[in-house]
Amino acid sequence: LNCAGRDAPSTDPCGACPHCLRIARGADIDVIEMDAASNTGVDNIRQNIIDSISYAPSESRFKVYIIDEVHMLSTSAFNALLKTLEEPPPHVKFIFATTEIRKVPVTVLSRCQRFDLRRIEPEDMLALLRRIAEAEGARIDDGALALIVRAAEGSARDATSLLDQAISHGEGTTSAEQVRAMLGLADRGRVLDLFDMILRGDAAAALNELAAQYADGADPVSVLRDLAEVAHWLSVTKVTPDAADDPTLPPDTRARGAAMAGRLSQRVLGRVWQMLLKALEETQTAPNAMMAAEMAVIRMTHVADLPPPEELLRRLAQAPAPGSSAPGVSGPAAPPAGNPGPRAATPLPPAAAFAAPPAPVIRSDGARALAAAQPAVAGLERFARFEDVIGLIRTQRDVRLLIEIEDNLHLVSYAPGRITFRPADRAAPDLAQRLSARLIGWTGARWTISVTTAEAGAPTIAEARSAEAEAKKARARAHPAVAAILAKLPGAEIAAVRTRAEIDAAAAASARPALPDRDPVAGGSADGDDDEGNDDGWDPFDDDTL
Template structure:
């Protein structure tokens, strides 16, 4: 009876871990820099590797350690970017047992005492290797005091000591540490390179896996080689040697992209019943409602990008059928429909995540989405409001025009927010004569300055101050105001301004808010004029003489002769006609 234990299984992520720089996938810029540095004997005292999970940060650190300490098969080698992998140092480093290459996980050893051990040991030379190398993984987890304790040693380490750091959160590493290290940003692995790597591993493992399945794994890995090889390992086991895209999709809990595209077609056609039936069918087959909506959002984003940049359709992770259908959608759909659908899907994803029943929330989201193509744009909404016939009069004869109770119609869009005050004229449909009367009435306000004067004449000081301080005018024509609000502007300013103008003029005003294009506020313009006058006054010899005698004096305000005359005229008492004198002759 043979009691010899079978060799332990090694997962693919460890079995096919790169051992040389040539094995690293998708990091050509870093490899070229390191090769040139080794050849020129310009090896930095500290390196820091950053990137997302699974891009090879720790593996690269070990390869650098091997290259620094490799002595070659004959024992006479020098530092190289092509370690032999056969000498005692190369073998010991890759097996993680080299006495002079110490790895520390900063996630579990974060304190200053752990760094003090390193500081105390750097003074001693390497026991057997050329360099003593410290690899600190997840270095951003070190405490502030630990970083401070490391700074001096990191800046001026002994010649025989090298530091290599790895982190996924480079922003959490103090700049004082970054300035002492040579930084390398490891990129996400491109889909083409990832598919090639997975194909190579599958061939080495004698596993048959469909190209569509590899594309699904690549998409799920999001640029991480370790995630991709782990998923490939799982897929090979799931498929028992022959793995199809459907098996990988079931393994990952993904919806069929073709059926998701069918669902998107039904949504865009406004077929709510068909869309709910399709969603229910996918749910019955095991698809997660949240995953279906995520796929819808991903397809919406991809179609939008293809519409702007057609070359994006050449993504190798996209199947030919999906590419063809996506290109057709990009040609047929306007961008405003795609952006609205994207916003509604983001909201739906939040609702489904928080809902007690994910399927119910997903169905409600799909019902809303079926109306996305029918929603008017902000410009169309304003035009519809202006073209709407006025309603019946409000209030009795002679009762005046009361302020509307809910006179705001707002549309929310990524670019503009609009308000149009409702008309309260008499009954009857619109006519050419009425339109001419409206135009004639609005012609009394040819510029925005006339609007400001109207607000001032009606003594609405609060609105006047807000308009002067918070409104950056973009465009104006009688009856229509387009402006960019300042950061401190009230969200109710468009509604209040439109309602007030409608009340004072008896005609509807469209007030639109945009995100850019505004000039200076009235307050800023007035301040600029005043500052220019003050600067001019400071140059006057008499003013300079006064300021020389009174250094702490300041110019508080300036009035031109015209302003002074206008002020006097305003403050003067009105003339009173002579009263009748009964004793006056005549």
Template sequence: MDARTGTPDDEPGLPGFPAAPAAAAPYRVLARKYRPQNFDDLIGQGAMVRTLGNAFAAGRIPQAWMLTGVRGVGKTTTARILARGLNYLRAGVPDTGPTVTMPELGQHCQAIMESRHMDVLEMDAASHTGIDDVRGIIDGIRYAPVSARYKVYIVDEVHMLSEKAFNAFLKTLEEPPPHAKFVFATTEIRKVPVTILSRCQRFDLRRVEADVLSAHLRKICAAEGVAVEDEALAALVRAAEGSVRDALSLLDQAIAHGAGTVSAASVRDMLGLADRGRIVDLFEAAMRGDVPASFAELRGQYDSGADPAVVLSDLAGFTHLVTRLKLVPEAAAADPTLSEVERTRGAAFAERLSVRALSRAWQILLKALPEVQAAPRPLAAAEMALVRLAYAADLPTPDEALRQLRAEALAARGRGAACTSGRALS
């Protein structure tokens, strides 16, 4: 008997030992904790939300949508929000039909967002690829929804379906019952047959822009009470490459790595990156042909924990930045992921270096990257790439070398003609 509650104790502890503590609530990763709940929470997808809002308002609701984009931009989440908007209904409020404006949870919203609503059926095509799985959908689509306005079928990673499964979908997808809607999501839109695409309204979910993603991460850090440095935030946004889920997963890892504080040094250590300022120093040493200084800088970054392949990748990225600054000088002001060192020194390099030299450096680094990644000794392979870069930095381009050869040939001919005339006069 538990003396505190007066209830029978099914598992009494051993005499002299304290009772087991109550189980703590399981931790939810940031990518799930801050998953969008409505269209207002979606970031970077304004065009899609505007189109859906106009279609709902005009009653022009298609039978199927195809959501495509890279990983982590919100395809599955958007599909659930779309199902919620199609079935949005509040108690005591007149039914106005599907909407993108959902100020509060409706009667079906919580169950839909938790993937447990009877009328919103989710299927993972990666594990249900056969015709029998599609036949189950076709057999059940004829029945009206139990409680919601529409019966919504969400098929994730739809490109994984077999050819026979796609063919089985065609007739139902073209003429479904009025109470049925389909939402497909895929990262490989080219693998989806054209016959399926022609029956769907397609939305390409964009990569989230750097400034929008940076503001989103900063807002989450404020909500979590986590101090974050601007340079660390920029490094996380660069590594995420426009994917919100990747950015939140990296932020989650960075918070744990830094014990609650996200600093630039801890993020570099976590990702195996080099200091952006040291990348610029390495670029300067290589472009002036200083091989000993290039080796010393690369070794210093390697000893600090940087991966040689990542160093070369960052070096290629800075080469691209300098090229952009030379051709579009205002590009630096529009990129929030750049540090002040990259802006100022990148602009200085853009004034001094030619586009041909930068293009040659880019080609050398681009070809060296797979070599370094596959080499048994990545550091040695990276050093050999720096040797090629340093010795090619001051070499003339093919057309410059051709002009020099022609000029030397003309000069030699002129000298030969002068000698011939001198002997004739003598």
């Protein structure tokens, strides 16, 4: 704007004219810089800008006002400046710098030209810091410069500030260890070691390494942040292998990261990333950051080796069906004499509602997960389905418990020895405890009964039975003969629907008992027939035949 070596404002200043030299030295009186972070009020705007803006520049082409961190100005200060922005004098230019563009009022943004400055590339930043260090006569390792570049995150101002601090912090040659101690960072190689221990599920080694880094001065939050950075770097490297060529990392670290990215799956890396984000939140708010970091490491070591969903699906597909046995393997032994065990349960009409295997598991927080088919607990092979548990309750004649389960239990998942259900609103608070105590007492094996509050689970047995009965009635009403009967009998209702097999079974149960064979000596034949055609001889008043 003010270069005198050009005939007009240009983006390519000469750098040799008096104006360029004074601006480079920060000695030009026509270029005024104000820090909005320390001058936030109306009085500061009035004293530094409004009162002097009407005066023409002394030597330069324009009077330039540079306001750094402009988003820090108060609302009243923005309002005081707004009139000047709407009608600025022709000899005045404003340059607003901010890292929080969303905090600048829209009324100010609408009167400005916006230029988004990209972050400086790591290679350019390294060259800049190396040039500054050589000009200052400072000796600093390339590894230390790489740490400063990574911490600056593309900001030259932050990088130069850290470089100045590192040079004054070190004695002689500034090493990477000194910069790492200054920034409270852990060694990158040790971070990779810790990451590898976590993914191997070695909790003891991971805790020892975390404690060692903490003893060496590393901040627990910084360690978790470095682990998250490693997870992100490996994930990106897995998708784009060129990302492994990070100039801020030494060659051995790049090679190790590329090998880890090829060995780990994207699903594992994503799961660790999510857990690290949660761990960072917990660590920053925990009373003791180190304890929170240790708990996070323990959780990750136990979760990192979980099989992927496709492996779980493969196990489910290869698992034998409930009640079946592998070839060459005999089934469960028969119960000993005198203790036949519970009889087989009578199939309930709504059996389809509970016949599904326990693949979808609903945890207490409502989240869904896919569980592999779990082996039956020893001694519980005969309870392959939830209907077998219902049959056991029927056999033990615990009518109260049976009614409560049929009316108030929404089954979520079932495996022999493990039941998860959602209780109905009217269910007794101690239903889970009583059910567990009864099953343990009846079977002699351990049962885990879990209760969830999530809106999940199959309908109750009573609801499923009622729904099936209504479905039968609906099918019966649709039959032409039944529809004709109902039309002839207004107000008639279908009370129940029974199959022919159920009718025959009920008739057989209510039929009169068969007579014993008569003694031939008494005048009858051995097969119950006589010469007079009296083929039954049944006396309804004979107590012996009733």
